[in-house]
Amino acid sequence: MIVKVDGLKKKYKKDWVLKGIDIEVEEPQIIALVGPNGSGKTTLMNCMTNLLTYDQGEVELLGQKNTDTKIFKDVSYLQDNRILYGTLTAYDHLKFICDVQGLPKSKIEEVAKRVGMESYLKKRVQNFSLGMKQHLLLAMVIINDPKVLLMDEPLTGLDPTSAIDMRNILLELREEGTTVIVSSHNLDEIDRLTNKIYFLKDGALLKESLEQFATKEYYLTVDDLEKAKGVLEEAAVPFSIYNQEQVTFEETDVELQTV
Template sequence: METILSISNLTKKYGNLTAVNNLSFTIQKGNVYGILGPNGSGKSTTLGVTLNVVNATSGNFSWFGGDTTTHQALKRVGAIIERPNFYPYMSAYKNLKLVCKIKEISEDKINEKLELVGLLDRKDSKFKTFSLGMKQRLAIASALLNDPEILILDEPTNGLDPQGIHQIRAIIQDIASQGTTILLASHLLDEVEKVCSHVVVLRKGEKLYEGPVDQMISSNGFFELKSENTDDLINYLEAHPNVKSTKILEGLVTAFIDQPMSAAAFNKELLEKGILLSHLVLRKESLEEQFLQLTDDLNDAN
């Protein structure tokens, strides 16, 4: 598989604060990656280093196998960082024209990309007249001008209204479905869950996990149970060999299991013990729950 970006032992310190600590990971062609982490976990700093705007304290990174300089490599990349940054006094079209000059590509695709993000009819309006959602869509059009080998998006839906968020997500999913490699940094987990195949989880500048989304933690899921006889249920669960832990919240009992178990078999088992259930669901953790569990584990360890 072709490696697009590899980062090894990257460290960035701002004075005493270590924003990124000895981070290594690689991005392979064709996958959709999510970089997850709470605010201040080093996502933007890591992207900033690879995008030539932040100087690394130590460690290194290489684009496309390392045979070009960073600024040449970036001409094959499309990236949007935080907020859309354009010249307010220039029209959408002129702004994209400038990007074409910087990336040394032809200006033929400007209209096509403006069409893709639904801004073609506003191409001669000045950038400063755009709403935030339109600015963000222009940024996506700009990032796609060179038909990039990888699209990097840092918090692309930050600050947008629900309609804007929906539009941006639809565009991202559309691009992902065409096989473009995407690297999406976000703290919105449902966003990542919807589009990403692989994740890198960061916390305080350190990597907690790297790999496919569905293997993030080896979990067999959990049962959500309700019974009129809660005390009996709890007693039984605590003695059960397959149940790792239990939690009760407003009458809803959650039992985490450490071996695969079907809901039917579990129901039968409980029935035999005379515990009648009013509610039984077998669930897998959502990415959010997995993420919280992963970061919590580390909190406990500290």
């Protein structure tokens, strides 16, 4: 099992913010955790990567308990509030990771090329746009070729071009066998990116997760779509992509496919 979260519960003081989370990922894919702000996405990712202690349950990553620090050679986590140092260059940030993880320096040029940041690799981070910072953050978490990559709201606030770049890289990573778990408060952001969407609300997963819901092509039947809309309304996440016109389009599409 690549990821196994079993009955995970977490409280802050007396308040339960995770109320028994179960997640299983058996083969490399992109998984989304979608829920409104405050639903527990960050807490869940912090517990999964053992940055936060939790009160009940177990987490296994790549078949090992998450308390085994060795697995973090192959597991990366892009935190929502990750800090970059303005006076250092992008290269400095990546070199630091290579030094700590014992990776060859050749990985720096390789990953810079991959995320499209060669032209500003040697520039100081203080002048970076949000998109450039996000490229660097992404480079920092994929430089070790992780088998599991957790990303907290990686698409939030990105301009459309940067968002497309990010999506393409995530899809590439999946093709290469990386399991990506990405959180979002907005379903539109992760449309057609994931194989499976877990909805989180008030620290609990909604019973219905949606599979094959947002892959490159839609496979939804009209019944599925109605179910999806129900789930989305219950989860209280924005979903403008599934408006009335889309339903009509889906109906036509389904008919065409059955000819």
